[in-house]
Amino acid sequence: MTADKNKGAEGQHEDASATDRITHYKKYIQHYQAHCDRWLPRLADVKGKRILVLGSGWGTEVLWCLRNGALDVVGVDPADRPTQPLDAAIEELPEPVAGTFKLIRGNIIDLRGGQDFDVILSNNVVEHIDSLKATFFSFRRFLKPDGRVSIFSDPLYYSSAGSHLPLSAWEHLYKEEDEFPAEITGRQRSEFRHMLNRLTFMEYLSVFRESGFILEDLFIIPDRHLRHFTSVWPRIQRKAFPLDLCLEGFGCRLAYPSAY
Ligand SMILES: C[S@@+](CC[C@H](N)C(=O)[O-])C[C@H]1O[C@@H](n2cnc3c(N)ncnc32)[C@H](O)[C@@H]1O
Numbered sequence: 001m002t003a004d005k006n007k008g009a010e011g012q013h014e015d016a017s018a019t020d021r022i023t024h025y026k027k028y029i030q031h032y033q034a035h036c037d038r039w040l041p042r043l044a045d046v047k048g049k050r051i052l053v054l055g056s057g058w059g060t061e062v063l064w065c066l067r068n069g070a071l072d073v074v075g076v077d078p079a080d081r082p083t084q085p086l087d088a089a090i091e092e093l094p095e096p097v098a099g100t101f102k103l104i105r106g107n108i109i110d111l112r113g114g115q116d117f118d119v120i121l122s123n124n125v126v127e128h129i130d131s132l133k134a135t136f137f138s139f140r141r142f143l144k145p146d147g148r149v150s151i152f153s154d155p156l157y158y159s160s161a162g163s164h165l166p167l168s169a170w171e172h173l174y175k176e177e178d179e180f181p182a183e184i185t186g187r188q189r190s191e192f193r194h195m196l197n198r199l200t201f202m203e204y205l206s207v208f209r210e211s212g213f214i215l216e217d218l219f220i221i222p223d224r225h226l227r228h229f230t231s232v233w234p235r236i237q238r239k240a241f242p243l244d245l246c247l248e249g250f251g252c253r254l255a256y257p258s259a260y
Contacts, residue, residue, distance in 0.1 A: 025058045025085035030092070036064035040123065043217065043253050044150035046070040049118035052142055054135070055125030056103060059086030065121070066090065066097040073101040074117075076108050109134050113141030120149045126204065127153055127162075130197055136211035145258035149213065154249020157198045158240050160225035161248070165192055169225035170245065174235035200244045213254035221249040 016024065040061070044051075047069035053061045056075025063086060065073045075081075083103055090097060104111070109131065120139055129135050139149060155161040163172030165188055167180065177189060199207075201220075208215065223229075223246055236245065 022084045022088055026088040026092075029058050029060050029063055029085060029089045032060045033064060033067070036061060036123065039152050039251055040064060040121070040150070041068075042219070043152060043251050044119050044121050044148070046119060046121075050074075050116060052076065052108075052117040052120045054108060054120055054122040055128065057081055059083070059089070059101075059103065061121055061123050062086060062101050062103070063089050066099045066101060067093065070099045072099060075101065075103040076106060076111065077103070078105065078107050080105050108142070109138050111138075111141075113138075115140075115142065115144055117142050118144055118147050120147070122150070123152045124154065126151055127155075127157055127197060127199065128195055132197060132199065132204075132207050133210065136207050136213075139211065140256075143256070145256060147255070147259070148216070149254040150252075151254070152249070152251040154221055156201060156247055156249055157196050158200060158244040159223050159248040160228075160245075162196075163192055164196065169228050170232045170236060173239055173245075174232055200240070201247050201250060202243070204250070208252070208254055212256060214257055214259070215252060216255050217251075217253040219251050220247050221251075222246060223248040 044065075046065045048071050051065045051070050051073045053065065053073060053075040056062055056077045057079070058081050059075060062073045062075045081103060086101070086103070120143055126132060136149075143149065155164070157163075158173070160169035162170075165172065165180070165184055167184070171180070172192070177192065180189070205215075226246060229242075229245065233242070233245070
């Protein structure tokens with residue numbers, strides 16, 4: 001997987017000057033702290049822990065972990081994400097952080113592990129991973145036997161906003177790509193085609209199940225456009241089940257039986 005393939009919404013400031021880019025991505029990291037504060041505390045206890053962030057991007061969740069007292073945080077992402085924006089965001093915190101961090105460019109499937117992480121945390125990433133089962137199987141190499149995997153993701157592909165594009169609710173499911181509005185750029189179309197694994201919620205659960213995990217906690221975020229569901233459903237019904245379409249996102253915490 002190349003860095004180019006992974007330029008998502010957070011990766012669209014590639015042409016500006018180096019200083020502008022650092023400021024842009026620092027603000028991106030800072031902006032999404034509120035999202036992390038809202039959804040991650042229920043899923044991940046990071047204080048005093050070693051955390052592996054899967055799909056760390058520019059460092060949004062790494063900063064959240066450090067702000068919440070993590071001991072050491074390792075971020076892994078196939079895309080090239082230099083640390084200057086994260087360094088700058090850490091500098092601007094009101095209190096210094098005690099924990100340390102490192103960002104690794106790579107795919108967890110290819111990395112060696114020492115079963116020394118307390119938590120694997122992944123936020124808004126699982127819908128982008130093309131070999132999800134192999135990824136979840138690899139967790140055994142990194143997680144302590146009593147560790148936890150904390151996953152949050154929104155929007156899912158089959159949700160109303162699942163295209164990650166400026167389209168109407170579920171438009172990506174009831175129109176062919178060549179019928180999308182002309183304003184959708186070639187790059188956006190390419191990201192739509194190549195950067196989303198198009199798994200249903202049930203398929204995520206199957207991956208967790210087949211990777212040997214216990215489900216400790218699970219919450220869903222109902223789709224915010226459910227009131228329009230009946231008007232679009234007749235145009236989609238050959239492609240999905242109602243259950244696939246009604247979930248905007250989910251959060252869950254997983255453990256191996258050895259945690260008990
Ligand atoms: C929407 S971004 C989210 C980044 C970060 N978690 C955040 O919220 O700021 C999705 C990220 O998933 C990463 N990604 C894609 N495939 C991946 C894989 N197989 N393993 C880990 N990360 C992956 C992309 O490179 C990208 O950084």
